[in-house]
Amino acid sequence: MIDRLQLRFLYVVSRNLLVWRKLMFASLVGNLADPMIYLVGLGFGLGAFMPPIAGLPYLNFLAGGMICYSAMNSASFEALYSAFSRLKIQRTWEGILHAPMTATDVVVGEWVWAALKSTLSGTAMLVAMYLLHVVHGARPLAVLPVVLLIGLAFSALGLVMTAVAKSFDFFIFYFTLLITPMMFVSGVFYPRTALPLAVQRVAEFLPLAHGADLARGLTLGLPMAHPLLDLAVLAAYALAGVALAVTLIRRRLLR
């Protein structure tokens, strides 16, 4: 059935799920503790000195951005460090290709898996927001599909990096030169309007900025300027990214 529907990538997802289940407790504690620490530390600590933003306490504003940041981070780590380890160190992918699986099955499986893991991080963040009374009711749950989409975008970009990486050291460039600046210009910690206009223009092309706008709209009820454009940009990064990752990883594995 799975074979007939070309869903063989699910075998790769389920392999990773089985490994994750062994470390589930530590992973869940980390997933929940990390956002709580940030929200309490920055939200209350820094928030005490901050005026309300868009009529909301700083804690609330920050939480809306942090849910995207945590999805981005989680997808990136999985698609970079964990995937590279399966590619190069453990040779897991090589083993899978000796079975009737293709490189596309492997890459799509890893792509979906990293996005699911990032959705879990996003969910943990949402739980923290409920616990801190930042959000109420059922409407904020609508952010979860957006978190999955953010996960798919960053997992695809991460896999592109993995495809061209020679060693783990390479990923430091990606984090320092792309992920960290993206976090600061995309309006995770403060509104983008605080930044110079030129920087704001650049941010409009970045997936995290669109994710943050959507997430704040859906969780906090802030007005969304162009939700369809936001979704389209995220989807474009996700699809173009995974197509490129498939091409590059095929070239690397099947030579």
Next chain:
Amino acid sequence: MLTVQGLRKSYSGIEVLRGVDFRVAAGECYGLLGPNGAGKTTTLKCCLGLTAPDAGSIALAGFSVPAGARAARARTGVCPQFDNLDPDFTVSENLIVYGRYFGLSRHTMQQRVGRLLEFAGLEDKATARLDTLSGGMKRRLTLARALVNEPQIVFLDEPTTGLDPQARHLIWDRLKSLTAAGRTLILTTHFMDEAERLCDRVGIMDRGALIAEDTPRRLIQAQIEAHVVEVYGEGVQTFARELAPRYAQRVELTGETAFCYCTDPAPLLETLGQRSELRALSRAANLEDVFIKLTGRDIRD
């Protein structure tokens, strides 16, 4: 079971395969021998559809490769040169998860795991973590994993490299039981004793082409004199140049050792008996001698 014709492959202008042809019949154990860089691993990758040849055709288990590579791989087992077992899983989980890639259900795999562990001699290690296994146990598990889909043909890339003699003998024993059960095996190896022991036929590859192919016994008979006397000690160079050629059909001097190939070693050994400064080892010619004769003594890196 496997037919390879006119296989060619270049990597960035360098031709690594230049017309490789061989056939392996069902139930046969075929050894692919050759120095490093001869093209063995590339040939295996082409056969499995993991890289596309520039020219030539391959039929594996009834399917044309690379077009039907997935279907062919579904009927094939692979025991790779480098360990790629899953360190996050126990011994039996490694088998069950690998079976999934072949579309085998947990139920099917649970029925097969017991037999596979027994085959690998790992019955009491089913729930053991991978890092508690020795090198030999891991190799046996890799071999068992190559059998999860009950393949008709199994590729083994240097199956005993890095193992101690006990572990090697155990692997040989397992491989013999596979051929006895009618499975087709294709193995690459650097160990000529391994090829001589296991293979019905061997093909010797060098510089991207097959340069000889036959049963180990016939290769030895056809390519080389029946006896080899290895001579070493003081003055061996002079001996090899001046005296040895009178008694041996061929003499090769490598470093401090003279290899004297002869059909009858008796006269040479008699002469050597009078020269106490020289020591000699007399033995029957083997596949390694054939290999060295055909591929030379130079180191390939």
